[in-house]
Amino acid sequence: MFDISSSRRGFLKGGAVVVGFSLLPQAAQLLAQTGTQEKSVNLDQVDGFLAIDKTGQVTVFSGKVDLGTGVETALAQMAAEELDVAIERITIIQGDTALTPDQGTTYGSMSITNGGLQIRQAAATARQALIAKAAVRLKVGIDHLQVTNGVISTAPGAPGLSYGELVGGDQLNLPIATNVVLKDAMQYRSIGKSAARRDIPPKVTGDFTYMQDFKVPEMLHARVIRPPAMGATLISVDEASVKDIPGLLKVVREGNFLAVVGKTEWSAIQATKTLSASWTNWTGLPEQEKLWEHVRATPVTNTEVSSKLGDTGAALRSAHRTLKSTYDFAIHTHGSIGPSCAIAQFKDGDLTCWTASQGTHALRRQLAVMFKLDPKNVRAIYLEGAGCYGRNGHEDAAADAALLAKIMNKPVRVQWMRADEHGWDPKGPPTLIDMQAGFDADNHLTAWQSDFFVPDGKPGTVALIAADLSDMPHEDFISPGGVMGNSGIPYRFANILTQGHRLANTPFRPAWIRSPGRMQNTFANESFLDEIAAVEGIDPMTIRLKSIDPTDLRGAEVLQRLATISKWQAGAYPRPAGTDETVRGRGLAYVKYDLSKTYVAMVADVEVNRKTGKILARKFYVTHDCGLVINPDGTRNQIEGCIVQTLSRTLREELKFDQSTVTSRDWASYPILTFPEVPEIEIELIERPTEPPLGVGEIAAAVVCAAVGNAVFDATGVRLRSIPFTEAKVLAALGHTASTSV
Numbered sequence: 001m002f003d004i005s006s007s008r009r010g011f012l013k014g015g016a017v018v019v020g021f022s023l024l025p026q027a028a029q030l031l032a033q034t035g036t037q038e039k040s041v042n043l044d045q046v047d048g049f050l051a052i053d054k055t056g057q058v059t060v061f062s063g064k065v066d067l068g069t070g071v072e073t074a075l076a077q078m079a080a081e082e083l084d085v086a087i088e089r090i091t092i093i094q095g096d097t098a099l100t101p102d103q104g105t106t107y108g109s110m111s112i113t114n115g116g117l118q119i120r121q122a123a124a125t126a127r128q129a130l131i132a133k134a135a136v137r138l139k140v141g142i143d144h145l146q147v148t149n150g151v152i153s154t155a156p157g158a159p160g161l162s163y164g165e166l167v168g169g170d171q172l173n174l175p176i177a178t179n180v181v182l183k184d185a186m187q188y189r190s191i192g193k194s195a196a197r198r199d200i201p202p203k204v205t206g207d208f209t210y211m212q213d214f215k216v217p218e219m220l221h222a223r224v225i226r227p228p229a230m231g232a233t234l235i236s237v238d239e240a241s242v243k244d245i246p247g248l249l250k251v252v253r254e255g256n257f258l259a260v261v262g263k264t265e266w267s268a269i270q271a272t273k274t275l276s277a278s279w280t281n282w283t284g285l286p287e288q289e290k291l292w293e294h295v296r297a298t299p300v301t302n303t304e305v306s307s308k309l310g311d312t313g314a315a316l317r318s319a320h321r322t323l324k325s326t327y328d329f330a331i332h333t334h335g336s337i338g339p340s341c342a343i344a345q346f347k348d349g350d351l352t353c354w355t356a357s358q359g360t361h362a363l364r365r366q367l368a369v370m371f372k373l374d375p376k377n378v379r380a381i382y383l384e385g386a387g388c389y390g391r392n393g394h395e396d397a398a399a400d401a402a403l404l405a406k407i408m409n410k411p412v413r414v415q416w417m418r419a420d421e422h423g424w425d426p427k428g429p430p431t432l433i434d435m436q437a438g439f440d441a442d443n444h445l446t447a448w449q450s451d452f453f454v455p456d457g458k459p460g461t462v463a464l465i466a467a468d469l470s471d472m473p474h475e476d477f478i479s480p481g482g483v484m485g486n487s488g489i490p491y492r493f494a495n496i497l498t499q500g501h502r503l504a505n506t507p508f509r510p511a512w513i514r515s516p517g518r519m520q521n522t523f524a525n526e527s528f529l530d531e532i533a534a535v536e537g538i539d540p541m542t543i544r545l546k547s548i549d550p551t552d553l554r555g556a557e558v559l560q561r562l563a564t565i566s567k568w569q570a571g572a573y574p575r576p577a578g579t580d581e582t583v584r585g586r587g588l589a590y591v592k593y594d595l596s597k598t599y600v601a602m603v604a605d606v607e608v609n610r611k612t613g614k615i616l617a618r619k620f621y622v623t624h625d626c627g628l629v630i631n632p633d634g635t636r637n638q639i640e641g642c643i644v645q646t647l648s649r650t651l652r653e654e655l656k657f658d659q660s661t662v663t664s665r666d667w668a669s670y671p672i673l674t675f676p677e678v679p680e681i682e683i684e685l686i687e688r689p690t691e692p693p694l695g696v697g698e699i700a701a702a703v704v705c706a707a708v709g710n711a712v713f714d715a716t717g718v719r720l721r722s723i724p725f726t727e728a729k730v731l732a733a734l735g736h737t738a739s740t741s742v
Contacts (some may be wrong), residue, residue: 008060011093011392024572035322039051039098039099039621040171041061041097041098041099041100041102041317042101042117043101043102043103043176044175044176045174045175045176046122046125046126046129046172046173046175046176047049047171047172047173047174048101048122048475049061049062049101049118049119049122049176050063050079050122050123050126050172051171052126052163052164052167052172053164054164054165054167054168056084056085056089056150056162056163056164057089057091057164057699058079058083058089058090058091058150058163059090059091059092059093060075060076060079060090060091060092060093060119060123061084061093061096061099061100061101062075062092062093062094062095062100062102062103062115062119063094063095063100063102063103063104063115063360063361064094064095064103064104064106064110064111064114064115064116065094065095065106065360065382065384066092066094066199066384066391066398067106067358067359067384067387067388067696068199068384068387069387069634069637069638069641070197070199070631070634070637070638070642071106071111071112072092072094072197072198072199073113073195073196073197073198073199073631073634074111074195074630074631075092075112075115075116075119075199076090076092076195076636077190077191077193077195077200077630077631078116078119078120078123078190078191078380078630079119079120079123079188080190081120081123081183081188081189081191082120082123082124082127082182082183083123083126083127083147083150083163084127084147084148084149084150084189085149085150085163086149086150087190088193089149089150091466092381095358095360095381095382096360096378096379096380096381096382097360097361097364097378097379097381097645098379098381099326099382101118102361103115103118104359104361105358105359105361105362106358106359107358107359107512108482108695108698109593109598109694109695109696109697109698109699110695111697112193112630112693112695112696113597113692113694113695114622116630116693117692117693118176118217118229118520120182121177121178121180121182121625122176123177124177124180124181124182124183125174125175125177126172126174127147128177128180129172129174130163130166130167131145131147131152133166133604134160134161134166136645137166138152138153138154138160138161138182140154150162150164151163151481152166158236165548168609171503175679177658183263185628185689185690186235188689189629191628191689192628192629192687192689193632194631194632194633194634195630195631195633195634196405196633197633197634197637198325199384208384209383209465210338210356210383210384210385210386211341211342211354211356211383211384211385211394212338212339212341212385212386212415214225214343214354214383215343215413216343216345216354216411216610217411219343219345219409219410219411219412219413220249220261220262220263220404220408220410220411220412221261221262221263221264221265221267221268221412221415222252222259222260222261222268222404222411222412222413222414223259223260223268223269223271223272223399223414224257224258224400224414224416224420224466225258225259225260225272225277226258226420226423226424227256227276227279227282227469228279228660228661229279229281229282229283229287229660229661230282230284230508230660230661230662231278231282231284232279232280232281232282233256233279233280233282233421234253234255234256234277234279235277235279235280236277236278236279237251237253237258237275237277238275238276238277239251239275241275241276241699242260242270242271242274242275243695245262245267245270245271246267247262247263247264247266247267247603248260248261248262248268248270248271249261249262249263249270249408250407250408251271252404252407253273253471253742254403254407254469254470254472254503255470255471256469256470256471257403257466257469257470258275258277259400259404259678260272260275261404261408261412263514265413268344269417272417281660282660283659283660284659284660285507285508285657285658285659285660285661286507286659287659287698288656288657288658291331291430291507292328292430292432294507295430295432295453295503296432296453296668297502298453298504298505298506298545299503300453300501300503300504300506301456301502301503301504301646302456302502303499303500303501303502304484304486304499304500304502305497305498305499306484306487306498306499306500307478307487307488307489307496307497307498308480308497308498309492309493309494309495309496309497310447310494310495310496311495312447312448312449312495312496312497313488313497314494314495315438315446315447315494316436316438316449316495317430318438319438319439319440319446319447320438320439320440320441321435321438321439321535322437322438322439323432323435323437323439323441323531323532323535324434324435324436324437325435325527325528325531325719325721326432326433326434326721327432327433327434327435327523327527327528327721327722327723328430328431328432328433328721328723329429329430329431329432329433329519329520329523329705329723330430330653330654330655330722330723331426331427331429331430331508331515331547331654331655331657332427332428332508332649332653332654332655333421333425333428333653333662333664333670334388334389334390334392334393334421334423334425334428334513335421335653335657335670335672336385336387336388336392336393336421336425337386337387337388338385338439339386339415339416339418339420339421340356340385340386340392340393340394340396340397340415340416340420340421340425341356341385341392341394341397341413341414341415342354342355342356342394342397342398342400342402342413342414343401343412343413343414343502344398344401344402344404344405344411344412345405345410345411345412345441345604346402346405346406348680349373349377350373350377350378350379351367351373351377351378351379351402351405351406351533352378352379352380352381353367353369353378353379353380353381353401354381354383354400355380355382355383355385355394355395355397355398356382356383356384356385356386356388356394357380357382357395357398358388358391358392358394358739359391359395359461360380360381361380361381362378362461363381363395363398364378364380365461366395366399366461366464366467366474366475367380367398367399367402369467369473369474369475370399370402370403370404370464370466370467370472370473370474371402371472372473373585380398385524389513389514389515389645389697389698390428390511390512390514390516391462391480391511391512392421392425392426392511393416393420393421393424393425395461395462395464396424396425396464396465396466397414397416399417399465399466399467400414400463400465400466401413401414402466403466403470403472407537409470418665418666418667419666421497421574422662422664422665422670423661423662423665424465424662424668425511426433426508426509426510426511427508427509427510427511427655427727428460428507428510428511428512428513428516429454429455429483429507429508429510429741430456430507431452431453431483431517431520431521432452432453433450433452433453433520433521433524434450434451434453435449435450435451435524435528435531436448436449436450437449437528437531437532437535438495439535439536443535443536444535445532445536446493446494446497446499447493447494448489448493448495448497449496449497449498449577450487450489450497450499450501450524450525450528451499451500451501452484452487452496452498452500452501452521452524453500453501453503454483454500454501454502454503454517455480455483455502455503455505455506455510456502456503456504456505457480457481457483457502457510460480460481461475462510462511462719463475463476463509475564480510480511480512480516482512482516482517483500483516483520484500484517484521484592484594485516485517485518485521485594486517486518486521486522486525486593486594486595486702487499487500487517487521487525488595489525489529490548490549490552490555490590490591490592490595491529491544491547491548491549492547492548492549492550493547505700507657508512508655508657508662512621514645514646514697514698514701515642515646515698515699515701515702518591518593518594518698518701518702519646519649519701519702519705520723522589522591522702522703522705522706523705523706523709523723525706526589526591526703526707526710527705527706527710527719527721528708529543529544529547530573530587530588530706530710530713532721533573534572534573534574537572538572539553539570539571539572539573540573540587540588540710541559541563541568541570541588542570544559544588544590545546545560552592554599554625555590555592556688557625557686558590558599558601558623558624558625558686559590559599559601559623561601561623561684561686562588562601562602562603562621562684564621564623565621565623565682566586566603566621568588568603573712573713573714573717574713574716574717575714575716576714576715576716576717578607578715580610581609581610581611582608582609582610583605583607583608583715583716584605584606584607584608584618584715585605585606585608585711585712585713585714585715585716586603586604586605586606586711586714587603587604587606587706587707587708587709587710587711587712587714588601588602588603588707588710589601589602589604589703589704589705589706589707589710590602590703591699591702591703593694593695593699593702596626597626597694597695597699598624598626598627598694598695598696598699599624599625599626599686600622600623600624600625600699600700600702600703601622601623601699601703602620602621602622602623602703602704602707603620603621603707604617604619604620604707604708604710604711605617605618605619605620605621605711606618606702606708606711606712607715608712608715608716608730610716610734612727612731613726613727613728613729613730613731613734614727614730615651615708615712615725615730616677617647617651617677617679617708617711618679618680618682619679619681619682620643620679620680620681620682620704620707621682622639622643622663622681622682622683622684622700623683623684623686624639624683624684624685624686624696624699624700625685625686625688626685626692626693626694626695626696626699627688627691627693627694628687628688628689628690628691628692628693629685629687629689629693630693632685632687635685635696635725636683636685638682638696639681639683639698639699639700640681642698642700642701642704643677643679643681643700643701643704644673644679644696645701646700646701646704646705647673647677647679647704647708648672648673649705649723649724650704650705650708650709650723650724650725651673651677651708651724651725651726652671652672652673652724653670653671653672653724654670654723654724654726655670656669656670705723707723708725709721712725712730714741715732716730716733718730718733718734719733720733
C-alpha cells in the first residue's frame with residue numbers, strides 16, 4: 001500500500017521523480033519517493049517550491065491551498081510562465097507540511113498576491129540558473145539562448161538541453177533571488193489567458209477525491225457527542241446503553257470530550273443516537289432578542305483608531321445638522337455544504353493528519369501543542385473539502401480524529417454531522433456600528449465619524465474544541481484579527497474619525513468568514529454614504545466620484561466604467577419603479593479593499609414585494625480592478641461566487657440560539673439562497689498586466705450588502721440597517737417612515 005510516515009527526506013532521490021499511488025481507483029495522491037536526500041521546505045530556497053525530474057516534469061510545492069477557488073490552476077500558470085514550460089507539465093502539491101513551505105494560512109485574497117509571487121520568484125531563479133548552466137554546456141553566451149517548453153537552445157527547434165537533462169538527478173540548491181527579474185507583461189504566454197480549471201472535470205464526473213471520500217487502511221470511524229449546552233459538564237455515561245450496537249468498539253470519555261468509535265461509520269452514527277449521557281445545565285449565552293444590548297454593554301478593552309483627519313468632535317458640535325444611524329450585522333455560521341471531516345493516525349510516535357484545513361501549518365503547530373510533540377513529528381496533509389472561506393470545523397475535526405487515534409492506536413476518521421457543523425463551528429461575530437455625520441447650513445458634509453464594536457484579539461489560531469473539552473494542552477484562546485479592515489473610508493472629507501471599540505468577549509467562539517470585518521464595515525460605510533447623499537440631495541454616484549481621493553485615478557475609473565456598463569442615470573434617490581405590490585430599485589457600493597488593494601464597484605438591481613417583504617436581486621453589474629489578472633475566467637468565477645454567497649448572507653443567514661446553545665442546526669432553521677434566487681451577473685475586468693496582482697477571493701463580497709440595501713432604499717424609500725434583510729424586517733420597515741432604523 002504505502003507508508004504514511006514517509007517524511008520529506010528522500011523526496012528528491014533520482015532527480016525528484018514524484019510517484020503516484022492509489023488508495024482507491026479514484027484516490028490518487030502524491031507522496032515522496034524513499035531515498036537519502038532531504039526535501040527543503042525553506043521559503044528562501046528554490047527547492048522549497050520546485051522540483052524538476054529527469055523527464056522535465058515540474059512539481060510545484062505550495063503552502064497555499066485551493067479551497068475550490070481555482071488557485072491551483074492559477075499557480076500552475078504562474079510557474080509555467082516563469083519557467084517557460086507548458087502548464088500541462090506542472091503538478092501542484094498543496095498544504096503538505098512535510099513537503100511545502102509555510103506560506104501562511106490561505107486567506108485574505110493573498111494566495112496569488114503573496115504565495116504566487118514567491119512561486120514566480122523561485123521559478124524565475126531556477127530558469128535563470130538553468131540557462132546559465134546550459135550556456136556553459138553549449139559553449140555560447142547567455143544572451144544567445146532561449147527557452148521553449150523547457151528546452152534551452154539558440155533557436156526554436158535547434159539542438160539544445162532540456163531542464164531534465166540539466167537537473168541530472170540533482171537538487172537545484174539555489175537561494176531564491178528576491179530581486180530576480182520576472183517576465184515582462186509583453187512576453188506573457190500563460191498569465192493573463194483563461195485556462196480551464198484542472199479540478200472541474202473530475203468533480204463533474206465524480207472522480208475527484210474530497211476529504212470526505214478519502215480512506216486509509218484499517219481506519220476506524222468515530223462520532224463526537226457534543227454537550228447539549230455549550231458550557232455544560234459531563235456527569236455520567238451509560239455505556240450499557242450502546243452495548244448491543246454491532247460494530248461499536250469503544251465509548252471514549254476524556255473530561256468533557258465524549259465520543260464513540262466503531263468499525264463502520266453506521267455503527268458510530270447509531271451509537272451517537274443511542275448513547276445515554278448526563279450533563280449539567282448551562283445558560284451562559286445572552287438572550288438573542290437582547291443581543292445588541294449585550295454587545296453594547298460588553299466591556300471595551302481598548303479603542304483602536306483606524307483613520308483620523310481634522311477635528312471631527314468639534315465639527316460635529318458646531319454642525320448645523322447631524323445625522324445618526326446604527327447598523328448591525330448578525331452572527332453567521334460558515335454553513336459549509338459538506339460537514340467537516342478528518343483522518344488521523346499515530347505511528348512510531350508521529351502524528352499524521354489528513355485535513356481540509358486551509359492552514360495546515362498552523363494546525364500542525366496546534367496539534368503539536370495538544371499532544372506535547374515537536375512539530376517535526378506532526379504532518380498535516382491537505383485534501384480539499386467543502387468550501388469554508390474562513391475557519392470552520394475542519395481544524396476541530398482534525399483534533400477530534402487525532403485524540404481518538406491516539407487512544408485507539410489506529411487511524412480514525414471523524415465526520416461531523418450537520419448539527420455539529422452548524423452548532424459547533426466558530427462563528428462570524430456580531431458587529432455593531434454607530435455612524436454620525438455633520439452638515440453645514442447648505443447641507444454639505446462637514447464631519448464623518450464611525451464607531452465599530454468588534455471582538456478584541458489579534459491574528460492567530462482559534463482554540464481546538466477537543467483540546468478544550470478534554471483539558472489537554474492548548475493555546476490560549478485567540479480571537480481572529482482583521483475585523484477592523486475597511487473601517488477607514490476611501491473618501492476625503494474635512495473631518496474624519498473611524499475607530500473600533502474592542503470588546504472583552506463575544507458570545508461564541510469567533511473566527512474568520514469570507515471578507516471578515518470588511519463586509520460588515522463596508523456595509524455600514526457605503527450605506528451611510530448613501531444616507532448622506534440623500535441629505536445633500538445628490539446622486540450616489542456623484543457623491544462617490546466627488547469624495548474619492550483625487551489622486552486615486554484607479555478608483556475613479558472603476559466607478560466611471562461601472563456607470564457606463566450599468567447605464568447609471570444620475571439623479572436624486574429614491575426613485576422606485578414598478579407596481580404598488582412589486583417595486584424595483586438599484587443601489588451602488590464601492591470599496592478599495594483594506595484601502596490598499598483591489599478596487600470593486602457594484603450596482604445591484606432588486607425587486608421588493610411590498611406585501612410579502614421578499615427581496616429578489618435580479619442583476620449585479622461589477623467593475624473589478626485587481627491589477628494583473630492571472631486567469632480571467634477563474635477571476636470571474638471568484639467574483640460570481642462572492643456575489644452569490646454574500647447575497648445569501650445578506651438576505652437569509654442568521655444564527656439562532658437560546659441561552660444554552662445554537663438552535664439553528666439544519667438548513668430549515670438556517671436557510672441559504674436557493675438556485676432560483678441566483679441573480680444575473682455582468683462583470684467588467686479592468687486588466688492591468690503591468691501592475692502587481694492584488695487579490696480576488698473575497699473582495700467583491702465586501703460591497704454586496706450595501707449595494708442591495710441601497711437598492712432597497714431606492715425601491716421603497718426605507719433604509720434597512722440590519723443584516724440579514726429578512727421579510728419580517730422589510731415589512732416592519734415599510735410600516736414606518738424612511739428614516740426609521742431597523
